[in-house]
Amino acid sequence: MSLKGKRIILGVTGSIAAYKAAHLTRLLIKSGAEVQIVMSTSALDFITPLTLSTLSKRPVLHQFQKDETGEWNNHVELGLWGDLFLVAPASANTLAKFAHGLCDNLLTATYLSARCPVMLAPAMDLDMYQHPAVRENLKKLQSFGNHILDAESGELASGLSGQGRMMEPEHIIERLDAFFSPKRDFLGKKVLITMGPTQEAIDPVRFISNHSSGKMGLSLANAFKERGAEVYVVSGPIALSVDQGQFHWINVRSAQEMFDAASSLHSKMDLCVFAAAVADYAPAEPATEKIKKSEDELTIHLKKNVDIAFSLGKIKKPHQLHVGFALETENEVQNAQSKLEKKNLDLVVLNSMKESGAGFQVDTNRVHIFHRNGTSVSSTTAPKEEIANLILDEIKKAPVWV
Structure with missing residues (x-):
């Protein structure tokens, strides 16, 4: 011991x-x-x-x-x-x-x-x-x-x-x-982590977002830091207490801002973890002034946001390793595994909204990790810090890393 x-x-x-x-x-x-x-x-x-x-x-x-x-x-x-x-x-x-x-x-x-x-x-x-x-x-x-x-x-x-x-x-x-007895198995590696939600403006005071707290992303950032990596974080708006000085930290708000920041760093990275809950759609034309309540109904036209993992997956270099996250409510395994090929990922981490102790806002998680080579591993419900280290251990098994 x-x-x-x-x-x-x-x-x-x-x-x-x-x-x-x-x-x-x-x-x-x-x-x-x-x-x-x-x-x-x-x-x-x-x-x-x-x-x-x-x-x-x-x-x-x-x-x-x-x-x-x-x-x-x-x-x-x-x-x-x-x-x-x-x-x-x-x-x-x-x-x-x-x-x-x-x-x-x-x-x-x-x-x-x-x-x-x-x-x-x-x-x-x-x-x-x-x-x-x-x-x-x-x-x-x-x-x-x-x-x-x-x-x-x-x-x-x-x-x-x-x-x-x-x-x-x-x-x-x-x-x-x-x-x-810390592991230093990521010493000398540069790691990019996207985390938290994004906020897509409807008008100057309203936005479209989700319930992501950023806890899983922060646990991953801490785990990589403890195990020797140089960690770059691109974070959406979160309410967590963070010593940002430990990392190369960039705060963003929208999906486009997150993509721009991640893109500027991507070529220098050995490993990219796309843990952010990025909004799939954003208002096509955000109002420049606060929308006043007048009609019984309001229609907002949405446009598809940039898919960060997909876009950067297309320019991934042979030595780089990409990890994606999937939060599903139906056809969970099938939907998660399809992202491996579609987004050129080496691993995908599946969260289920149906499993107790997993998902947004909570301190624990339960995940299923799928490798590109067809192997997989499942965790028990455990603190997100423990899940983060499990993910790092699985990353070490990926052929690109080995």
């Missing part, structure tokens, strides 16, 4: 998800890591130090002073000891303190003293997680170089359902494994 002998500082904050820290600690110890747990004061209300110290085989620290003798828990020493500082769960309150350098407990002092990489696994209710203040704090923390383990979707303690659940301990272990 890549975690064998690694020193993990595990921070636990005041969240109902603190109960998962016990299972996470057990998995870390089982993986061969050394674990030193530091709790915030409020975390003591959710899980006892006795439970965590028993599992970690170390005393749990939660205050500066060790005992009545005046001895202290040295946060500077702690910050130097760890190979990784993992905070799981990370509450909104602690995230805010980290983002603004506030230091009122042992956990925050250790964070400010840590020289090792930091991973943060947020946990809170869905409205809190989407609040602009929290999103800004996460963006700020990411800009510091911290790694954010995005919250997962599901049932929350409030009874509501949505994004806010702490990443499951098993998924955290997978991320730690990948972090400590």
Whole structure:
């Protein structure tokens, strides 16, 4: 295991998800890591130090002073000891303190003293997680170089359902494994990814679009980056928090703008992944002024948009590899496979709107990957980060790449 002998500082904050820290600690110890747990004061209300110290085989620290003798828990020493500082769960309150350098407990002092990489696994209710203040704090923390383990979707303690659940301990272990033993199998390769939706103007205030969030495309961009590639992203309008400085990033709005940007980069690329949900049609003549509501009916004439994957497929060079995506609702396999030949793709990734946990907006996906040579592979429903790495592994099997 890549975690064998690694020193993990595990921070636990005041969240109902603190109960998962016990299972996470057990998995870390089982993986061969050394674990030193530091709790915030409020975390003591959710899980006892006795439970965590028993599992970690170390005393749990939660205050500066060790005992009545005046001895202290040295946060500077702690910050130097760890190979990784993992905070799981990370509450909104602690995230805010980290983002603004506030230091009122042992956990925050250790964070400010840590020289090792930091991973943060947020946990809170869905409205809190989407609040602009929290999103800004996460963006700020990411800009510091911290790694954010995005919250997962599901049932929350409030009874509501949505994004806010702490990443499951098993998924955290997978991320730690990948972090400590990263594949660098795309080192030196230039990769173009189109992602997100496009917006086709009806008038200055209205447009035609779709429900794509860009989550799958971003997961692919992150996976390629982690595995050594130089990543170029052409993205339609998305609402995700992204450190665009990690990539060569171009923001576009319409299908034509996306095509123009992708075309300008295509000849330099080793690999192109067409993950964007590009609108097939656009208004033929967008109004220059806002269309006023007057008649009971309104007719909008549409024209066919440029097919980006098809157009660039016609000029694909022998050394280049193209990957397409297909989102289907009927005749799924047949429609997806037909794109391999029609668009000169080496692989096509099929999403189905009929499968639970797959498609737009959600954090998970389930895909079927078809190769040009007739082979295929299917995934289970899994986080999009995991699906992204599966797609990369399948790309490595393509004859062009081999």
